[in-house]
Amino acid sequence: MSLSLYPSYPAFSALPQGGEPNTSASPLPVSLVPAKPLASSANPVANAYLARAVRLSKAHLHREAQPYFQQATTHQPSQVKAWLQLGNNALHTDSPTVAIQAGKSALAALTSSTEPDTIRHEQALSALLLLGQAYHKSQQPLLALQVLQQAQQVAPNLDDVTRRIGLLNLEQTHRGGLMQGDVLLSSAQLSQVAAPTLEDAQKLILQYFTARNRRDLVDSLFTIPVRVLGTDKQEPPVAGLAEYRHANREIVLTPELAFAKPPVVAAYWLHELVHAWDNDALTSIMEEEDGYRAAIPFWDWVQKDRKKAGLSAVNELNLDFAHQSWVNSVDKLDFLVRDTYAHQLPGVLESSPGHGRPLISANPTQERENDLQEQSDKLAQYENTRQSLLAEESQWPGQIS
Numbered sequence: 559m560s561l562s563l564y565p566s567y568p569a570f571s572a573l574p575q576g577g578e579p580n581t582s583a584s585p586l587p588v589s590l591v592p593a594k595p596l597a598s599s600a601n602p603v604a605n606a607y608l609a610r611a612v613r614l615s616k617a618h619l620h621r622e623a624q625p626y627f628q629q630a631t632t633h634q635p636s637q638v639k640a641w642l643q644l645g646n647n648a649l650h651t652d653s654p655t656v657a658i659q660a661g662k663s664a665l666a667a668l669t670s671s672t673e674p675d676t677i678r679h680e681q682a683l684s685a686l687l688l689l690g691q692a693y694h695k696s697q698q699p700l701l702a703l704q705v706l707q708q709a710q711q712v713a714p715n716l717d718d719v720t721r722r723i724g725l726l727n728l729e730q731t732h733r734g735g736l737m738q739g740d741v742l743l744s745s746a747q748l749s750q751v752a753a754p755t756l757e758d759a760q761k762l763i764l765q766y767f768t769a770r771n772r773r774d775l776v777d778s779l780f781t782i783p784v785r786v787l788g789t790d791k792q793e794p795p796v797a798g799l800a801e802y803r804h805a806n807r808e809i810v811l812t813p814e815l816a817f818a819k820p821p822v823v824a825a826y827w828l829h830e831l832v833h834a835w836d837n838d839a840l841t842s843i844m845e846e847e848d849g850y851r852a853a854i855p856f857w858d859w860v861q862k863d864r865k866k867a868g869l870s871a872v873n874e875l876n877l878d879f880a881h882q883s884w885v886n887s888v889d890k891l892d893f894l895v896r897d898t899y900a901h902q903l904p905g906v907l908e909s910s911p912g913h914g915r916p917l918i919s920a921n922p923t924q925e926r927e928n929d930l931q932e933q934s935d936k937l938a939q940y941e942n943t944r945q946s947l948l949a950e951e952s953q954w955p956g957q958i959s
């Protein structure tokens with residue numbers, strides 16, 4: 559599966575969940591005009607709250623983390639990073655109203671931020687993407703569109719923005735003039751929208767295999783079907799951005815990827831082909847590393863090829879972020895993959911029998927037992943971390959005073 563390695567990535571695959579009252583108000587305009595320098599001093603109390611909030615959030619204790627993020631922002635309202643983390647955490651607890659307030663506060667804090675322009679630019683984008691997701695979740699599609707259009711002005715080539723706008727626009731079309739309410743798009747509908755993109759993505763992969771003298775890999779490109787999942791909740795959602803479903807021998811893409819550019823779809827397609835090429839239904843850290851090791855050199859090749867042809871760059875938060883690490887070294891990319899998957903998939907194995915080990919094992923029963931032991935050790939460790947984090951609760955906030 560293709561999980562995003564980019565930190566604080568506001569995943570857009572979830573459907574509008576509704577349930578919360580509309581708190582409509584225009585989002586704040588983003589100004590990237592250099593701010594007046596302010597004396598910004600580190601706030602140790604805010605940082606202590608933030609550190610604890612991040613630890614809880616990483617242990618999937620999102621509900622428990624929320625008050626600590628809130629304390630961090632109360633003690634230091636000028637810290638944009640804390641507002642963004644609060645907002646993204648709130649999306650995990652189905653609290654879009656909290657996420658909306660956090661996104662707006664992040665934008666407000668940005669107007670007096672003294673961070674370098676590159677960081678302010680990145681934070682403005684994160685805040686707008688967060689707001690887009692939060693408005694979408696709280697069934698305010700027009701506000702979601704509005705903030706994403708602002709994001710598009712900040713970063714016109716960013717695929718994450720244009721594909722979300724594409725999905726929202728199609729939903730609006732199907733809403734038939736109504737401004738509210740759920741719109742459910744089927745897998746067939748979205749796959750039809752994506753058909754030309756899938757065709758172009760396939761051509762790109764073919765060119766890439768040819769350039770790399772790997773025509774031997776071509777067969778699987780035609781025998782393993784790819785489709786986009788619907789937003790109609792008829793099937794389990796995609797974990798991350800794309801997933802290989804072993805039982806059906808098919809690759810499924812998250813709904814927004816129906817509107818992605820072909821090189822983006824192709825990169826995730828390649829990652830998933832790595833899962834399809836191995837011989838068991840398990841995933842592992844090693845397999846995910848190999849998935850990214852397949853996708854990112856392709857992404858590098860695409861960018862160079864586009865440059866040569868005089869075409870504009872295609873940007874994507876996750877792929878660009880992974881690419882930056884890969885340019886440094888493959889080890890850096892592996893480390894990033896390991897860190898992300900180990901956090902997001904507690905108990906994930908180091909390797910699986912069908913991947914990275916001889917297929918014919920001398921002692922398959924023993925190997926299976928070792929795998930189960932490894933998994934249960936990891937899960938026990940994960941549970942221990944959660945319990946000890948929760949046990950520290952009584953010492954707060956005394957611990958920081």
Ligand SMILES: [Zn+2]
Nearest residue numbers: 559560846849
């Ligand atoms: Zn994967």
